[in-house]
Amino acid sequence: MPHIVCCVKQVPDPEAPASQFKVDEAARKVLPIPGIQPVPSQFDTIGVEAALRIKDKIADTTITILTLGPDSFRDAIKHCLAMGADEGVHINDPALNDADHWAAAEILAAAIKSLQPVDLVICGRQAVDWDMGIVGSTIAEIMDMPVVTIAKELQMDGGKVTVERVLLDGFETVESPTPCVVTVSNELGEPRYPQLRQIMQAAKKEVKTLTGADLGIAEARNRVNLEALFVPESKVETEFIEADSGKEAGEKLALRLREEKLI
Amino acid sequence: MASGVLVFGEATEDGALAPVTGELLGAAKSLGGPVTCALLGAGVEGLAQQCGPLGADKVIVVDDPLLKDYQGDAYVPIGERIARETDASVVLFGQTMVGRDMAPRLAQRLNTAVAMDCVELTMNGDRLTAGRPCYGGSARARYTFNATPQMATVRAKVFDPQPDASKQAEVVKQDAGVSADAIRAKVTGRRKEAAEGIRLEDAPVVVSGGRGLGGPEGFKEIEEMASVLGGAVGASRAVCDLGWYPVAAQVGLTGKVVTPDVYIAVGISGASQHMAGISQVKNIVAINKDPEANIFKSSRFAVVGDWKEVVAGFTEKARELKTG
Numbered sequence: 001m002p003h004i005v006c007c008v009k010q011v012p013d014p015e016a017p018a019s020q021f022k023v024d025e026a027a028r029k030v031l032p033i034p035g036i037q038p039v040p041s042q043f044d045t046i047g048v049e050a051a052l053r054i055k056d057k058i059a060d061t062t063i064t065i066l067t068l069g070p071d072s073f074r075d076a077i078k079h080c081l082a083m084g085a086d087e088g089v090h091i092n093d094p095a096l097n098d099a100d101h102w103a104a105a106e107i108l109a110a111a112i113k114s115l116q117p118v119d120l121v122i123c124g125r126q127a128v129d130w131d132m133g134i135v136g137s138t139i140a141e142i143m144d145m146p147v148v149t150i151a152k153e154l155q156m157d158g159g160k161v162t163v164e165r166v167l168l169d170g171f172e173t174v175e176s177p178t179p180c181v182v183t184v185s186n187e188l189g190e191p192r193y194p195q196l197r198q199i200m201q202a203a204k205k206e207v208k209t210l211t212g213a214d215l216g217i218a219e220a221r222n223r224v225n226l227e228a229l230f231v232p233e234s235k236v237e238t239e240f241i242e243a244d245s246g247k248e249a250g251e252k253l254a255l256r257l258r259e260e261k262l263i
Numbered sequence: 264m265a266s267g268v269l270v271f272g273e274a275t276e277d278g279a280l281a282p283v284t285g286e287l288l289g290a291a292k293s294l295g296g297p298v299t300c301a302l303l304g305a306g307v308e309g310l311a312q313q314c315g316p317l318g319a320d321k322v323i324v325v326d327d328p329l330l331k332d333y334q335g336d337a338y339v340p341i342g343e344r345i346a347r348e349t350d351a352s353v354v355l356f357g358q359t360m361v362g363r364d365m366a367p368r369l370a371q372r373l374n375t376a377v378a379m380d381c382v383e384l385t386m387n388g389d390r391l392t393a394g395r396p397c398y399g400g401s402a403r404a405r406y407t408f409n410a411t412p413q414m415a416t417v418r419a420k421v422f423d424p425q426p427d428a429s430k431q432a433e434v435v436k437q438d439a440g441v442s443a444d445a446i447r448a449k450v451t452g453r454r455k456e457a458a459e460g461i462r463l464e465d466a467p468v469v470v471s472g473g474r475g476l477g478g479p480e481g482f483k484e485i486e487e488m489a490s491v492l493g494g495a496v497g498a499s500r501a502v503c504d505l506g507w508y509p510v511a512a513q514v515g516l517t518g519k520v521v522t523p524d525v526y527i528a529v530g531i532s533g534a535s536q537h538m539a540g541i542s543q544v545k546n547i548v549a550i551n552k553d554p555e556a557n558i559f560k561s562s563r564f565a566v567v568g569d570w571k572e573v574v575a576g577f578t579e580k581a582r583e584l585k586t587g
Contacts, residue, residue: 014399018535018557021401030398102376128536130397130404131516132379134367141371146336146447149364152510167360168519169511170455172332176448186500186517187510223376227392228405236547238565246568250576253548253566258584262525262546263468263492 002061002156004051004120005112006085007136008044010069010076011129013037021231028229030129040076043124045191047184048080050154051122052192055084058156062086064115068107070097074207081202082194088207089115096212099220101130105138110215112143120161121181125150136183146180152187265411266389267296269351271342272314273361274302280310283357283417285424288318290417292425294353294386299323300432301345303338305331308436315432317424322432323349327439329446332453333361335368336446341439343372346412353391354414355384358520362416370414377414378406382421382542391415399516399535400542419464420522420543456511461495463512468494469523471514472502473537475530475551475570479507484571485529488578491585497521499531515540530570533558550574 013036022031032038048065055061063085067073070092077088091111099107112118121140126133133149140147152171153164156178163174166187194202212218241256243249257263268291272284284300291298300319302310304326311322325341342365346354354369356362358380370377383394383405391413394405408414463469470489472482482496489496498508500515514521516539526541527548533556541547541561549562550573559565566573 012398014534014536018401018533021398023402030402100376102371105371125517128399131399132397133363134370134377134379137364137367138371141368147368148448150360166510167453170453172450172454173452174448175451180448186504190504223410224378224406224408226404227407228394228403229397230403231401232396232403234561236561236563238559238562241564241566245576246566246572247576249566249568250550250573250578251580253550253564253573254577254580254584256564257525257548258581260546263581263584 002054002058002119003064003117004054004061004122005064005066005115005118006044006048006051006080007108007121007123008048008065008067008076008080009041009127010038010067010073011041011127013039014042014128023229023231025228025230028226038072040079041124041127041129043126043128043184043186045080045083046186046188047122047124048083048085049191050151050184050188052084054154054156064089066108066111067091068096068099068104077207078202079194081205082199083192084198087205089210090207091210091215093211095218096220098222100222100224101132101134102138102223103220105135106142106221107212107215107217108135109139109142110217111210112139114215119178120156121145121179123181123183125183125185136181140181146176147182148174148176148180149183150185151182152185154182154184154188265350265352267351268294268298268353268355269346269349269412270298270300270319271356271362271365272300272302273357273359274304274307274310278306280313281357283359283419284314285317285426286420286422287355287357287417288314289425290384290422291355292318294384294391296352297321299349299351301325301342303330303341311432311434315430316426316428318427318430319432322434323437324434325437325439329439329441329443332450333364334446334448334450335364336448337439337441338365339368339372340441340445342369344440346373351412352389354412356416358416358418366414366416373412375410375412375414376408377416379416380418381415382418384415384417396539396542400539401535419520456509461493463495463497463514463519463521466495467524468492468527469497469514469521470494470527470529471497471499471531472508472529473499473531474501474505475532476502476507481530482508484574484578488527488574491578491582494523499537528558529574531558532556533561
């Protein structure tokens with residue numbers, strides 16, 4: 001009966017129009033866009049997909065969705081339960097909301113310990129908000145587990161995982177004993193989308209809430225300070241090439257690039 | 264008292280010193296204090312001499328057949344030992360396949376933090392400020408550290424090497440001190456997805472295709488255009504995910520960072536994740552049918568129109584210019 005824990009984070013929708021992206025520089029926070037709901041971080045739902053593919057083969061697999069964040073993060077758990085995960089655990093504690101990546105990894109690792117036995121922890125390769133890409137590896141180090149990062153394929157069989165990792169100019173196969181941590185990349189494929197019936201079923205699945213006190217963690221022990229957050233200026237002046245037809249515009253573009261000695 | 268900078272250099276698969284090593288040493292030099300370069304691998308000893316002229320005062324070489332492929336369980340403990348011995352105030356990695364995997368693990372073992380994929384590093388006394396893109400490049404964050412060493416991985420081609428041919432480094436060889444039994448997650452196989460022709464990272468011109476091409480067959484024309492220009496072909500994440508083009512050609516935050524003289528984006532809207540791969544390119548050219556496409560904001564030259572027609576006209580004219 002394999003037990004897989006998938007760590008999932010809720011993020012501002014990265015598909016929102018770039019023109020609406022705004023930062024409150026004083027508060028060092030990204031402003032929510034009115035009318036656009038936050039979503040589970042895409043690499044994390046790909047992680048849930050990877051877990052579900054294992055469950056498709058090994059039917060008695062239990063998948064627990066683990067998240068750390070405020071009330072709204074419950075939606076991310078519900079989404080993953082509707083995808084087919086079994087249980088949800090929500091670490092929801094105002095004292096831990098401003099955890100940095102290391103503090104978050106420490107809190108998540110403590111929660112994973114409380115959920116043992118755990119055979120496999122799956123995280124996204126990075127969250128699509130901060131793009132840091134350190135939480136999965138840090139959980140592995142804290143728990144003294146092997147870790148395989150940036151997976152495009154993940155199979156679990158008899159006390160080991162076989163992982164296809166993405167390299168810059170190819171792939172490599174890595175084998176690791178379980179329990180271990182695997183972080184997944186978009187090359188794994190699209191996460192399945194919940195059907196209405198599954199969404200209704202997910203409403204009945206249990207979501208357990210934990211606080212810092214349950215985990216013996218009173219506050220987020222941050223290792224970095226966010227000193228500034230801003231939208232970098234782009235200083236490019238765009239020259240639009242216009243012509244009567246597309247073909248002509250293409251010819252004019254080639255001539256302009258030649259004039260500028262760029263081709 | 265910790266001081267100076269420790270850089271984890273890298274070799275390429277062909278056994279040369281990876282360009283990122285020079286960039287890291289250039290960045291380290293600008294931060295001040297003695298610079299140590301660690302080189303881990305198999306057959307890397309011969310590369311140590313090249314690190315002096317690039318800015319290293321000392322090179323620590325760990326050359327062992329066990330280190331041929333990067334395997335974290337072997338590399339991380341060696342990195343930890345070197346970091347503790349060196350007691351540097353700052354530790355730098357490239358944002359490479361090695362850096363992405365190794366730096367976070369090493370940071371945890373040293374009870375410190377690492378800022379990933381940095382594009383700015385400044386020193387204030389002994390305090391490092393590390394600036395890095397986030398939200399797929401839409402925002403920039405600056406961090407300081409509550410722990411030492413202050414660690415960062417550095418985006419490719421942001422920092423310039425500062426060669427000084429007269430400089431030499433002291434070279435120290437160390438044993439790996441790691442046995443094969445310690446490697447839990449083992450590399451059991453590797454396969455290359457070889458792109459033909461010029462490497463994307465080295466190409467003076469890159470022509471990339473996106474979802475706007477409408478299908479994988481559109482890449483025929485992109486390949487032809489690149490070939491006429493003597494360039495390489497790139498692709499957006501969307502089309503790699505759709506299977507229209509090999510993953511090895513993916514440009515962006517989760518793919519490659521490229522710095523050609525000219526980057527021509529065809530049918531690419533310019534999602535911030537893609538822009539992160541071309542943030543250092545001075546001449547972006549965009550061809551897109553949507554006049555509101557985000558990519559136009561960063562483009563020096565832009566054509567709004569049907570890509571097939573524009574590319575046909577462009578390739579024909581470019582061929583004429585190249586041969587004429």
